[in-house]
Amino acid sequence: MKPIRIHRGQVAPLHRANVDTDQIIPKQFLKRIERTGFGEFLLYDWRRTSDGKQDPSFVLNHPRHAGASVLVVGKNFGCGSSREHAVWALEDFGFRVLIAPSFADIFANNCVKNGVLTVVLSEAEVAEIARRAEELHRYEVTVDLEQCLVHDGHGLSATFQIDEFTRHCLLEGLDDIGLTLQHESEIAAYEARHSPAIR
Amino acid sequence: MVEKLTLFDKIWNEHVVCAPSGGLPLLYIDLHLVHEVTSPQAFEGLRLAGRKVRQPQKTVATVDHNIPTEPRGTPILDPIAARQIQALQQNCEEFGVPLFDMNSSDQGIVHVIGPELGLTQPGMTIVCGDSHTSTHGAFGALAFGIGTSEVEHVLATQCLHQRKPKSMRIEVRGRLAEGVSAKDLALGVIGQIGIDGATGYVIEYTGEAVRGLSMEGRMTLCNMSIEAGARAAMIAPDDITFAYMKGRRFVPRHWDEAVGRWRALASDPGARYDATVEVDASQLAPFVTWGTNPGMIAPVDGRVPNVDDLKTDRSAVERMLEYMGLESGTRIEDISIDRVFIGSCTNSRLEDLRAAARVAKGHQVASRVRAMVVPGSQAVKHAAEQEGLDRIFLDSGFEWRESGCSMCLGMNPDILQPGERCASTSNRNFEGRQGRGGRTHLVSPMMAAAAAIAGHFTDIRNWRFY
Numbered sequence: 169m170k171p172i173r174i175h176r177g178q179v180a181p182l183h184r185a186n187v188d189t190d191q192i193i194p195k196q197f198l199k200r201i202e203r204t205g206f207g208e209f210l211l212y213d214w215r216r217t218s219d220g221k222q223d224p225s226f227v228l229n230h231p232r233h234a235g236a237s238v239l240v241v242g243k244n245f246g247c248g249s250s251r252e253h254a255v256w257a258l259e260d261f262g263f264r265v266l267i268a269p270s271f272a273d274i275f276a277n278n279c280v281k282n283g284v285l286t287v288v289l290s291e292a293e294v295a296e297i298a299r300r301a302e303e304l305h306r307y308e309v310t311v312d313l314e315q316c317l318v319h320d321g322h323g324l325s326a327t328f329q330i331d332e333f334t335r336h337c338l339l340e341g342l343d344d345i346g347l348t349l350q351h352e353s354e355i356a357a358y359e360a361r362h363s364p365a366i367r
Numbered sequence: 368m369v370e371k372l373t374l375f376d377k378i379w380n381e382h383v384v385c386a387p388s389g390g391l392p393l394l395y396i397d398l399h400l401v402h403e404v405t406s407p408q409a410f411e412g413l414r415l416a417g418r419k420v421r422q423p424q425k426t427v428a429t430v431d432h433n434i435p436t437e438p439r440g441t442p443i444l445d446p447i448a449a450r451q452i453q454a455l456q457q458n459c460e461e462f463g464v465p466l467f468d469m470n471s472s473d474q475g476i477v478h479v480i481g482p483e484l485g486l487t488q489p490g491m492t493i494v495c496g497d498s499h500t501s502t503h504g505a506f507g508a509l510a511f512g513i514g515t516s517e518v519e520h521v522l523a524t525q526c527l528h529q530r531k532p533k534s535m536r537i538e539v540r541g542r543l544a545e546g547v548s549a550k551d552l553a554l555g556v557i558g559q560i561g562i563d564g565a566t567g568y569v570i571e572y573t574g575e576a577v578r579g580l581s582m583e584g585r586m587t588l589c590n591m592s593i594e595a596g597a598r599a600a601m602i603a604p605d606d607i608t609f610a611y612m613k614g615r616r617f618v619p620r621h622w623d624e625a626v627g628r629w630r631a632l633a634s635d636p637g638a639r640y641d642a643t644v645e646v647d648a649s650q651l652a653p654f655v656t657w658g659t660n661p662g663m664i665a666p667v668d669g670r671v672p673n674v675d676d677l678k679t680d681r682s683a684v685e686r687m688l689e690y691m692g693l694e695s696g697t698r699i700e701d702i703s704i705d706r707v708f709i710g711s712c713t714n715s716r717l718e719d720l721r722a723a724a725r726v727a728k729g730h731q732v733a734s735r736v737r738a739m740v741v742p743g744s745q746a747v748k749h750a751a752e753q754e755g756l757d758r759i760f761l762d763s764g765f766e767w768r769e770s771g772c773s774m775c776l777g778m779n780p781d782i783l784q785p786g787e788r789c790a791s792t793s794n795r796n797f798e799g800r801q802g803r804g805g806r807t808h809l810v811s812p813m814m815a816a817a818a819a820i821a822g823h824f825t826d827i828r829n830w831r832f833y
Contacts, residue, residue: 184683185680185683186562186563186660186683188660188795188797190776190795190797190798190799190800191797191798191799194799194803195776195777195778195800196778198404198432198433198778199404199433199445199447199448199450199451199778200447200451201407201408201411201450201451201454202408203408203411213798213799213803218785218803218804243563244562244563244566244596247562247563247596247660248498248593248594248795248797249497249498249776249795250405250496250497250498250512250513250514251404251405251514252405252408252496252514252515252516253515255514270563270566272563272566272596273532273566273567273596273598274498274511274512274513274514277513277514277517278514278515278516278517281514281516281517282516331391331530332389333389333390333391333528333530336389344520344528345416345418345519345520345523345524347390347528348393348520348523348524348526348528349523349524351384351385351387351393351526354384354385354393355384355393355395355524355525355526358384358395359395359525362395
């Protein structure tokens with residue numbers, strides 16, 4: 169997993185609440201057994217018309233948002249299905265940081281496992297960042313995970329909270345299976361103490 | 368004084384392997400359910416790192432999401448789906464994981480077969496790479512959905528790093544009226560607290576109406592809790608739980624001892640919850656969703672609401688109505704439908720099929736409607752056929768199909784065409800969920816069967832049963 173410490177990138181706004189993972193990556197793309205190459209299917213039914221062409225009116229298709237690596241979205245982003253393909257699609261498309269008033273639980277966990285940072289800010293702060301992303305050409309923010317701070321060099325500065333373990337994993341880009349296996353003796357002791365296998 | 372604990376606290380405490388300082392508690396997982404869609408990349412990760420499955424005997428796999436519901440043996444025409452199914456077969460063989468494959472008499476939707484086989488037990492921690500894992504909480508287990516990276520983590524370590532969620536008690540007062548089912552209770556709860564109302568929480572359902580539910584009904588209720596954002600949902604095990612479980616294949620051999628242990632799981636009187644919600648069962652009706660998330664509900668005798676009457680953002684509601692092809696003020700019973708889907712991990716168990724068959728019996732599906740019944744598992748299908756439910760459905764003009772997730776998410780060939788409107792017993796009415804441009808209305812099995820026959824939504828409380 170790629171570590172993330174201080175990320176500066178262009179912001180794309182998606183003004184919708186409750187964007188579910190069925191929208192982020194529609195079901196027909198879940199049959200692949202690889203972990204890569206999902207970016208072209210991101211938000212497929214919104215980015216593309218029914219004949220598969222790009223819909224120029226959809227915000228992520230605007231040339232001015234090309235190359236964005238920070239996505240600012242409405243509340244409860246990533247609700248619904250547990251499909252990690254949603255995060256793989258966002259990451260493959262180029263997003264490293266997501267900013268929203270809230271995220272769905274499983275989706276937020278999946279982001280951490282892929283080195284994608286979810287930043288929770290207040291509704292007002294999110295709205296302000298979205299507004300600037302729409303009004304200012306190639307608007308960029310700096311997301312500083314060391315300081316837990318988002319700022320833009322134009323007077324906007326907002327702090328966010330993240331639990332220490334998650335922050336540590338993201339900063340170091342840790343493989344958390346390796347981390348867990350350091351507790352092998354405790355796991356084995358737990359297994360010895362508890363009932364045998366179910367069958 | 369002894370600390371008073373909730374059902375959730377008790378299971379959580381029992382499963383903490385260690386709590387490293389500065390880290391998150393490491394939680395032990397008793398049962399890991401695996402299916403074809405969210406596991407291939409996890410097995411590949413193990414392979415790349417040279418890791419094994421730590422506890423293959425605590426892991427059970429099946430194929431459910433993308434398999435066709437045509438008669439078994441029909442070739443899978445989609446080569447990518449076929450490859451994914453084949454990958455699961457190979458992975459299970461390579462890593463020694465038991466698999467209930469396509470042709471197994473135990474195949475079925477993962478959340479149907481776990482309980483059916485007695486794998487799901489009170490007090491367990493259960494995970495699966497599927498959000499509807501919350502279903503298993505109906506037995507008083509802590510069961511939640513995880514992503515593929517966490518699937519890999521559990522395969523390798525049988526543990527997960529978990530922050531302890533908050534607890535929410537949902538007390539359902541009174542009783543459900545005739546014609547109002549567990550599905551309507553689930554939809555009513557989501558309508559009341561909102562689709563992110565339980566984000567960050569584990570729900571425990573209590574109260575007379577919950578105690579009165581069968582296990583099938585409890586599974587429906589816990590299943591839909593993820594649609595309110597809940598991390599998990601649970602119901603304390605009781606005599607109804609034990610009666611359902613007794614005699615099933617994988618339940619403990621020392622049965623009485625196990626039941627004694629399970630009884631002690633119930634929340635202590637006076638235990639504290641981080642939040643409490645009360646629901647009045649007498650205020651619930653057979654519900655029909657009208658929007659593109661499961662919180663947008665209306666009673667069947669009501670109307671599509673006016674934009675101004677809703678607290679939701681106006682543009683979002685307008686977008687929903689446009690997608691759904693509906694106008695504010697339309698009577699729900701005036702909405703006609705093209706398709707009916709009875710199935711999914713929410714409503715595909717024997718009791719659900721019995722309820723739908725009772726409605727269908729002696730009636731005919733409306734000529735413009737295509738209606739399908741997809742049993743949750745091969746065992747459900749077999750049991751239903753033993754009772755003659757298949758005959759009732761077929762005689763009424765319903766299709767009777769093989770088990771799988773089917774049109775709940777349309778990963779297999781069962782999908783809606785653009786603009787088609789469906790009365791569905793599944794759990795999500797998101798845009799495009801059942802097929803691009805498809806319009807999904809969530810309802811109970813009784814309401815779905817009645818809609819199939821009437822050709823439009825109709826109030827099951829006025830139904831003519833033969």
